Structures are given as structure tokens and as C-alpha cells.
Amino acid sequence: MFDPHTVDQGMKRKPSTEATAAWIRLMRIQSRVLGAVEQDLKKAGFPPLAWYDALLELARAPGGELRPVELEKQMLIPQYSTSRLIDRLVEEGLAARRECKMDKRGLFVEITEAGRDLQKRMWSAYSAAIERHVGSKLSDADAAKLCSLLDRLGCSCDEATPVPPAAAAPR
Template identity: 85%
Template sequence: RVLDCVEQDLKKAGFPPLAWYDALLELSRAPSGELRPVELERQMLIPQYSTSRLIDKLVDEGLAARRECKIDKRGQFVEITEAGRELQKKMWNAYSAAIDKHVGSKLSDADAERLCGLLDRLGCSCGETDAKSDTKAAPARDGVPAR
């Protein structure tokens, strides 16, 4: 239900579906800005056929590009384009506002801390801990949420 509300907020703001944001985020997090389709599939936890269709849409919109692997001519990479990086950053503003509206505004500070603790235990960090001060860093920077 929360994801449906977030999707609706993105749509109202004129943005594509959340899956596009997720794919662009994963590509932007890759050290070289590119992943093999199977790596993107694993990162996003969606089936192969959905990944293929999503990649096709991103490429058609100029948000990603396919690149042949020089070592393995049968393989390919999907690389985020500058337009893809820009869209992902713009989408983050609407996405983060929707998260706050549909999740954050409904939690007390104590509840939010407990939720972050649970997510951290599951490997889904709410923010990076600053080793010197042991305080949470900002959860997002330049449209890229912390893991």
C-alpha cells in the first residue's frame, strides 16, 4: 500500500515508475556506472524478463545505453547516461518527499530509530555512521540515498 502511494506521488509529479528510479540508482552506484543485466537483476530482486523490459525502456528513453563487453563479445553492459543520472537525482526529490509523507510522518523519532535498527540488522542501512562522532550521516546526498 505504501509503495502504491509513493508510485502515485511520483506519477503526479510527472515521473516514471519507481522501478526506473531503482534501476538508475543501481547503475549510478556501480563504480563504472555500468552493470551486466544479470547484476542489475540481482540488485533489484526482479525477474529476468522484467529486467529486460525495464532496460529496453531506459535505453529507448536515452537514460541508459547498452555496451558490448570487449572481453566476452556475447555479453553486454548497461550503462547509465548523463540524462539517466539527472533524472534519478530529480526523482529523488519527489521520492524522498513521498517517503517522508507516507512513512516518516507517521513514525515518532523513537519508532524511526527502532525501524532503522531493524533495517540495519537486515543489511538495509538507513544512513552511514560517522566513525568519529558515532552519529548518523545524512541519508541522501545528490539524489543517492545511503545504503
């Protein structure tokens, strides 16, 4: 199983070799797959994935607008990161900042038509990339199994499906 005197310099519990191997794979494979997908998008002339995620959240929101703080929670990125991502979307005319009369501290970010259009066009390339780098390498059953194993790592891996404008899975 595991040779106790080989590892662990001193006190804390040691991970099994299986756990360690899983950790390594998790880091390396996701880095590789993410890189491949981002690369595909870039080669197709599209902006980074984060832009897609934001545009999708906005497009799905009622009225096509969200408070930055909501966006931040959906995307699980730091506050300042959200602020600057919005900067870029606005600069490119993909979204607009609107006043929030309910709470003068905040504001609304509203997706523009150009933004909706880009989101749709990106999904075409994005979905193809997912299929190429993930779907084509795993049966649906294996993909589901992978999901459930990964879910166990992120105690709470809830959250909206950051994917297609699809509908709640009919299953």
C-alpha cells in the same frame, strides 16, 4: 489465548492471531504506502519507482555501468524483468547498452547524462513522498524498531541501500 478448535481444518500448525494480524497489516499497509508513493511520483510526472531503482544502481556503479545480471541481483527482480526494464530505459535515452568485450554473452548497461539527471530529479520527489507517507508518521526510534522487526522476517535482508546517493551511514 487461542481457541484450538476454531481454526485449522486438520493438520498443519496454525499461526497465532498475532502473526496473522501482522501478516495482514504487512500486506495491506505496504500496498497502501507503495500506492501512495507511486502516485505522488506519477503526479509529479515521473516514471515508476523501478526506473529510479535501476538508475540509482547504475549511477552508483563504477563507471556508471553494470551488467544486467548485476542489476538483477541488486533489484531482486526476475531476469526477463531486468531485460525489459533496460529496454525501456534505453528507449528513453536514460541508459545505453554497450558491448562487453570480456564476455561476449553479456553486455554493459551504462547510464547516460539524461539518466543521471532524471535520477536526481526523481529523488527530490521520492524523498518527499517517503517523508510524507512514512517519516512523518513514525519517530526515528519507531522506524528503527520497525526495520528490525521486518528484518527478522526476511532471513537475509542484506543488500545495498537502494536509496539516496548518500554515503554509508555515518553513525
